[in-house]
Amino acid sequence: MKKRGMVSPVFKYIFALIVGTMFLLFFIRFGLQYMGQQSTIESFRLVSGFDDVLSALGSSTDSNQDYNLGRIVTFTFKPDKENKLRYQFRTGSSSKSINSYKILFTPKTLKGKTLYILTKRWQFPYSVTNFFYLTNSQYKYFIIYDSDTEDFANELAGNEEEYTTEIPSAFGVEIIDKNSLKVSELKKQLLKVKPTFILLSQDSALESKLKDIDNAKVRVVTFDDDKEYGTILFEDGNSYPFMKLPMFIGAIFAEDSKSYIYSVNMALNKLGIITRIYNNKKTLLQNNPNYYSCNTYSLLGRDLDNLLSLARSREYDYNQYKQVIENLEDNNKLLGGDCPEIF
DSSP states (O other), X not given: OOOTTOOOHHHHHHHHHHHHHHHHHHHHHHHHHHXXXXXXXXXXXXHHHHHHHHHHHTTSSEEEEEEEEEEEEXXXXXXXXXXXXXXXXXXXXXXXXXXXXXXXXXXXXXXXXXXXXXXXXXXXXXXXXXXXXXXXXXXXXXXXXXXXXXXXXXXXXXXXXXXXXXSOGGGOEEEEETTTOOHHHHHHXXXXXXXXXXXXXXXXXXXXXXXXXXXOEEEEEEEOTTSSEEEEEOTTSOEEEEESHHHXXXXXXXXXXXXXXXXXXXXXXXXXXXXXXXXXXXXXXXXXXXXXXOXXXXXXXXXXXXXXXXXXXXXXXXXXXXXHHHHHHHHHHTOBTTBOOOO
């Protein structure tokens, strides 16, 4: 006969099992939360460190780096959803990202142990900002040239023993004479990479053949006479301008037309900021009694106002920019001696 207050041994075992399970679940949950926090911290450390590398490279007018991560990492670069003209960097599946105002031309996702980084200063006509181009070994780029664009292609990414090229060989950019291009043979080389073809001249038949290659992006260039300006027809049918070589190179590495023009808009926004600074400098010099005889300042003021207006409106007609830039450069050259230059 059980005494009052005694507990059944079976109940004790059940109670101990329940309590033990609760403790176990608590520690499992705590461990998972800790691992998640550590993963988030590591992700933030990676993207912050990467942004710091870009900042360091940005002090140069032309520089590149092979950024070794030591292990396979997936980087994602997305335009800010709030349209604040900035990019969001994150790694893996982490929801933690950092915001960066650096102007990127890159695939949306880069996965691997090494990222290739190239930066170039955009002069328009004065120093405006740096562009950053990112890629890795999963991507391949082909510049298809003809006799009229052969020199341009070689200066862009030709044999480094013969040319001082704009794009290092590590970036996977290859130039090919369209007359020697054999699409059927090329297909066999592209099974493990994502190819982008840049046609430096219009050729509808070749364009059609290249589009048949799996995962291929085909972009067609129309140059202005001096090849410093022109338009890029992207694979989705959208056509956008490039103004000077750094912006043209951006069209090679950009994920698509949407990300390209997003970065172009970031550049135009920065152009507006820098132009206001030079306009203020012009006003200070123009109002200085020592320079009242320098009539060229009024011409430069007109040109700077025109450039500022174009940048603010995000005008995409490169001809309008070209005319204003030429006027600015010509008028600035008239200064000197008793009349200080603006830039």
